Amino acid sequence: MTKARYDDVAQYYEGVMSPFQRWGLIKLRQETLSQLPAGRILEVGAGTGLNFVYYPPDAHGVAGEFSREMLKIAGAKPRPRGVQLLQNRAEHLPFKTHSFDAAFATLVFCSVESPAEAFAELKRVVRPGGTVVLLEHVRPGGILGPLFDLLNVFTTRLFDDHVNRRTAKMVSEAGLEVVDVKSRLLGIINLIKCRVT
């Protein structure tokens, strides 16, 4: 596996995120995990494990992450006993078809190299009728949209971060049924709930 981009920033990640955590991200994380049904769960791009404290104590499944350095930090955090940490890429999930009841990701699909491939993988590994929940920053509507298109030129070059992705549309194009999109923070953040058909 090649070196992941987040390997270089892993040690700074939580410091950078801490103001956003205080300004509402904690609540959004809780809201995201509250949408998950009981069953075997997959977290995609678990990062340093900032979601672990919001897992139900009896949660079971896998928290996957591409960056080895992010994973190291996640590995030092407490998490439910039934949740395994694994290095993998969202575009090539090393799991059997229909092996999860639900999957989720927070702030991941802005940096996934091929969202279409990753969504196809989610559709494969989550059973029909299962749930996929995504908390993502996206291209906002209205006047902010073109501004984010412009911003994207810089964020992709500097951080490989896409700030103008139409994530709900991409999920739908990948064949997942989008059942709800909650818009937060002027439409910059979306909480997207999908059903696997």
Ligand SMILES: C[S@@+](CC[C@H](N)C(=O)[O-])C[C@H]1O[C@@H](n2cnc3c(N)ncnc32)[C@H](O)[C@@H]1O
């Ligand atoms: C902004 S961080 C979010 C981390 C965590 N989900 C959170 O909410 O704090 C994005 C994470 O997605 C991971 N990532 C990016 N592309 C990925 C891919 N193709 N497969 C798996 N993880 C990926 C990065 O390594 C990084 O840890």
